Amino acid sequence: MTQYVVGVDFGTLSGRAVVVRVSDGAEVATAVHEYRHGAVERALPATGETLPPHWALQMPDDWIGVLRHAVPSAVAAAGIDPGSVIGIATDFTACTFLPVLADGTPLCAVLPAEKHAYPKLWKHHAAQGQADRINALAASRGEPWISRYGGKLSSEWQLAKALQVLEEAPEVYARAERFIEAADWIVWRLAGVETRNACTAGYKGVFQDGSYPSKDFLQSLHTEFGDWVSKVDGPLWPLGGRAGSLTAEAAEWTGLPAGIAVAVGNVDAHVTAPAAKAVEPGQLVAIMGTSTCHVMSGAELADVPGMCGVVRDGIIPGLWGFEAGQSGVGDIFGWFVDTLLQGGDSHERLTELAAAQRPGQHGLVALDWHNGNRSVLVDHGLSGVIVGQTLATRPEDVYRALVEATAFGTRTIVEALEGAGVAVTEFIAAGGLLKNAFLMQVYADVLRRPISIIGSEQGPALGSAMHAAVAAGAYPDIRAAAEAMGKVQRDVYVPDASAADVYDRLYAEYTTLHDYFGRGGNDVLHRLRALREEVSR
Template sequence: MSDEKYVCGIDFGTLSGRAIIVRVSDGEEMGSAVHEYKNAVMDRVLTAHADEPLPPDFALQYPEDYIEVLKIAVPEAIRRSGVKPEDIIGVGTDFTSATMIATDENGWPLCQRQEFADHIHAYVKLWKHHGGQAEADQIIALAKKRGEKWLKRYGDTLSSEFMLPKLLETFHKDRAVYDAMKCYVDGVDWIVWQLTGNYVRSAGATGYKALYQDGTFPSQDFFAELDPEFANAFDKLDAPVGQLGDKAGEITAEAAAWTGLKAGTPVAVGNIDAHVTAPACQAVEDGQMTAILGTSSVFVVSGPELREVPGMFGVVDGGLVKGSWGFEGGQSAVGDIFAWFTQNCVPPSYHDEAAGRGISIHELLTEKAADQEIGQHGLVAIDWHNGNRSVLVDANLSGAIVGQTLTTSPEDQYRALMEATAFGFRVIIEAFAENDVEITEVVAAGGLLKNSFLMQMYSDVTRKPLSLAVSAYAGALGSAIHGAVAAGAYPDVPAAAKAMGKKIPNAYTPSEEAAVEYDKLYAEYKTLHDYFGRGGNDVMYRLKDIKREAAARKHG
């Protein structure tokens, strides 16, 4: 065992962080541990401070929860692995992207300073924070007016999830926080800063979520035209940009004390949690799409040439792998929709039945839904319960189920919601294909892989074979692969992925008979998709406005 070397991968998700210790030679996972964030996602009240009510569309986190992952999950993974810290030669990390942290010049979060403890805009704005939709609209309008070329790289629109809308929202809503912050840091980069003492921006996260294209952010003139006093926002973003697979720094003495890792261990440039999955399932070649299926879904694929796809979430040179253009699309909620439905729309008798049989409510509903013929429920649903990420890029859109009657059952609705997420997936694949981004293979990863009925549905609806990631911790494994490259164990990410990544080829193949039946429902989905999402009826916008007005009246 002494001749073997190992790397540590640390994956920061929406609700928890996980760490694994991986053998460099073959990617064997030696030990792992998971730590759930104490404050989870704060979207109704600010649990980190006096349970203060939050406005609609907020999603905040507390940064100390991330440090607890380093202090608890990493040492536990090392202990379970039986690996000596001196045999761990590299570290890689990934994080939910566009999870933005306002800090001082040393990286200390403002929300952890007493004077800002009750300032909601001082807290971490999670990737799915949509409070800055008005700011996103303002940025888009100005970019179109000025003819900014970078806008095309984001499908000619921007999500309120991006860095700049969140920063402009803070400028508009809390100048004290805005003026006090010296750095506005993506969580992808902040955690590397905590481990190494070096603030290095990731080429991936900075390109996809911070509008960094062709070696620069939007011009200072652009910031100034948003508001003359906003021109200094440019200074809050300034930091060196590191390429994926490169070394960002080394573990500090303080971080070594937290983690049990050896001080001086190389740490890779950070990466986006979804994107880092690609090497874990050997999907880093041009045309291989990685579908990360979890609370939300992200679809990434590399290509040899720049293509500007309307409604995509971004295209970045070297955004996934050096030397290729990386494309991203996604759905803002998938597993979150299923969780919402089971928590709010299923009668107690179903929960009792699931408990009596020793299965989850999701397993029960899937079993009942799978017993139906395609279309038997008479429903079509829209999967916009957390807005639409691709291809409409609009956080103001909301979910819907059409066709309900007095005989509609929970399993009818659950299946319709499953189908809606499959149809949204198909819209994204078709958008790439229509704009000459080739998809040669789809490799799926994430928590939803355990639902085999859903995976077969995805294959049938998209008419694509699905290969599957093997690792239950694909994000952490992908980070470990980057850590191995940063440590010099492999020359580049593709070489490391070939040795350390794993997948099951063509685990699901489409049934043409089922696909034909799903086509009928997909046609109805597309009609509603365009009707509500492309200006046919703005009722979803108006309902959001009414909701915000009511919330404002309630909270004074």
């Protein structure tokens, strides 16, 4: 009998399931389930309470909906016998983090009127103040782990979000018996056992060299924070490991056989690397969507300024996994079209008009910080900037400048890696923005390097399916699975030398603005944010 696996990718607004043939990675069928609540950023559904600025939550029931609807729909569309499915694996946005009771019940089910009881989505940026204090204390004490995060922990990561809960809702923090990444919580619901995966523990939870930050450090942040590790600690499972077997309840949701392998949880970006056959040092994968995450493996440990994390075995066993990212990419384009233009022009039309221009023709340069800066400044108190607008500036001019700004942000990350001695030998793109050929060519020109592309529209789900095959024993490890099931097209976009020359000049202007507004030359962006929050109270 032909064997199949199912990969499930939980995104920001929806979840998708893909049925994959184990022998060759063929994607037989896909189904998508939109979250009923989407990303909760304005008001708490249970009460209508207006959320403060920079909040972003999700609803666990929406995630279960993906298992109930997308998985059986994909299997039905594939036209296969569910009994031929040997494993299931999942990936999640991260850090998406929630407080739960000891049995895994989300605290929001117990305290529906308390906003801190809900999962904080990856783009919840309201804990920047806590992140600033964590970073200052780590620097003053010389904590060795801080260098693994480029010198700064992001407000998106576990420590900042948890400290915000403790300080703003101590009763919620006390009631929470465990805090857990959504990537691990969904596996708990599938397999009936609590597991912690090595990827999120390292990148999002500050687990380095066998331990979390010390109790003394945590208590120095807050006297009641000393018990933090007891709420997250547990054995770490390797990526591709078998977390357990599908429970009868989860089998009823998904329509899959009870007892099949359930793989350990993983992060959407990191799981995409082997799907693109990026299993060797130097192969950088940029997962480009609402945000962009840059992941690559290296043979040696290196401290890279502004990295989201450097974790042993974090992507590929036996290698150091490097992660960087941009908190807004596709979201920025969407904001411009939907909010500023109020839907008056489509992405397709703006792309067509922008592509007709020559580099530099619009006379603009922008900073891609509309959702803060994840790398290399690690500062979500920053905001977007556009310079050079005149009364002659047209919507397509701004649209192109925003596309170019995100490419400049990626170049900053690549240069930070290479400046620290981590060679980038290949740039591979994945994610929804691959559909925009104009955007991809801009990136090739700005980076001055060829761009390969993943051979799948569902890279994270394919990567999860590959880990499911490993967990089920079909392949000995993820390298073998990648060789058989991964997909990549080499050097699809190559740089145009004349365009690259102009972009070098624009990038120099971007760098000047980047350092002026982001490294202390002028703190106006922080002052404006503080004023907004003051008058919004």
